Amino acid sequence: ADDLVRSVHRILSHADEVRRLGVRTNADTPEDSARARRFGAEGIGLCRTEHMFLGDRRQLVEKLILAEGDEERQAALDALEPLQKQDFLEIFEAMDGLPVTVRLLDPPLHEFLPDLTELSVRVAVAEAKGHADEGTLRLLAAVRRLHEQNPMLGLRGVRLGLVVPGLFAMQVRAIAEAACERRKAGGDPRPEIMIPLVGAVQELEAIREESEKVLAEVCAHADTPIDALIGTMIEVPRAALTADEIAEYAEFFSFGTNDLTQMTWGFSRDDVEAAFFHAYLDKGIFGVSPFESLDRDGVGRLVQIGVEKGRAARPDLKLGVCGEHGGDPDSVHFFHDVGLDYVSCSPFRVPVARLEAARAALGAERAGS
Ligand code: PEP
Ligand code: MG
Numbered sequence: 001a002d003d004l005v006r007s008v009h010r011i012l013s014h015a016d017e018v019r020r021l022g023v024r025t026n027a028d029t030p031e032d033s034a035r036a037r038r039f040g041a042e043g044i045g046l047c048r049t050e051h052m053f054l055g056d057r058r059q060l061v062e063k064l065i066l067a068e069g070d071e072e073r074q075a076a077l078d079a080l081e082p083l084q085k086q087d088f089l090e091i092f093e094a095m096d097g098l099p100v101t102v103r104l105l106d107p108p109l110h111e112f113l114p115d116l117t118e119l120s121v122r123v124a125v126a127e128a129k130g131h132a133d134e135g136t137l138r139l140l141a142a143v144r145r146l147h148e149q150n151p152m153l154g155l156r157g158v159r160l161g162l163v164v165p166g167l168f169a170m171q172v173r174a175i176a177e178a179a180c181e182r183r184k185a186g187g188d189p190r191p192e193i194m195i196p197l198v199g200a201v202q203e204l205e206a207i208r209e210e211s212e213k214v215l216a217e218v219c220a221h222a223d224t225p226i227d228a229l230i231g232t233m234i235e236v237p238r239a240a241l242t243a244d245e246i247a248e249y250a251e252f253f254s255f256g257t258n259d260l261t262q263m264t265w266g267f268s269r270d271d272v273e274a275a276f277f278h279a280y281l282d283k284g285i286f287g288v289s290p291f292e293s294l295d296r297d298g299v300g301r302l303v304q305i306g307v308e309k310g311r312a313a314r315p316d317l318k319l320g321v322c323g324e325h326g327g328d329p330d331s332v333h334f335f336h337d338v339g340l341d342y343v344s345c346s347p348f349r350v351p352v353a354r355l356e357a358a359r360a361a362l363g364a365e366r367a368g369s
Pocket of ligand 1 (some may be wrong): 046106235361
């Protein structure tokens with residue numbers, strides 16, 4: 001077994017000498033970050049902060065979103081900030097010296113709101129007992145106002161950041177404070193701040209301005225300079241088509257090919273297993289799910305447009321991909337060809353991505369294709 005491990009290591013280090021594409025990982029815990037680093041990841045390409053708000057913290061996000069006034073909202077933000085700061089401190093430590101792309105909150109809202117049916121039942125039970133449950137009634141009205149038929153196309157990402165005052169600023173402050181603290185302790189944190197679901201440059205412009213202000217405040221207060229890049233995901237077709245405008249406010253792009261596939265095909269990500277999908281595979285409309293392997297003719301064209309327009313506007317724009325396709329061998333060849341700087345994939349797919357990136361650099365055809 002030792003011999004096998006040694007030869008795998010030899011092959012992978014040879015691959016590293018040959019490849020041009022960088023390989024990062026999608027990770028949102030220190031454990032995953034450390035594991036990915038052992039597998040050879042050269043940083044984090046996507047840290048999904050919404051995963052940090054599940055479990056016990058779900059309640060705080062619920063409070064924040066449903067807050068009825070500034071005071072309630074601020075209390076929820078104040079409770080969340082130190083927790084976020086600790087999350088980032090641990091991740092910066094695990095990825096010391098390597099870039100960490102932190103994506104600001106992008107939750108499908110329904111995962112954080114109380115269940116509408118459950119609330120309705122509670123109200124009905126109270127009524128049947130002859131009294132009105134005022135608290136639940138108020139909550140029910142608030143949840144109804146936010147209820148969406150298509151949460152994945154709804155109040156997510158930058159939209160939530162624009163609608164909930166202080167939310168993104170709280171996250172940026174936590175990132176900046178964690179980075180300053182690490183730097184003061186002799187570490188080398190390399191934060192990159194990523195705005196999700198941008199479709200119009202104005203969305204990015206607004207969040208960028210707010211983020212830069214917070215970064216400057218924290219750095220001045222801590223008397224520690226932090227050089228944090230600010231960039232965006234390109235995952236809404238409109239963002240790819242207007243990438244030249246968007247690049248003026250972004251130091252990097254990361255293509256979110258999961259959402260880009262959903263929105264380009266008009267297929268719901270949540271219903272990929274829907275009946276028609278199998279029929280499409282059976283009839284050969286596509287050979288493999290476009291959510292697994294990049295559809296070059298549609299989604300790939302949008303990626304190419306985004307790359308060309310983005311680089312034309314900003315030649316030093318850093319370009320990556322962090323959708324599931326970042327770890328798919330066939331897609332890695334496409335990303336090499338289109339000129340991305342890096343792919344980002346789950347920790348366990350990092351070695352495959354390193355190997356496939358080398359094969360792409362050598363101009364090798366995909367094995368078996
Ligand atoms: C994407 O959309 O490709 C992406 C990486 O973001 P998420 O899967 O979290 O929406
Ligand atoms: Mg996405």
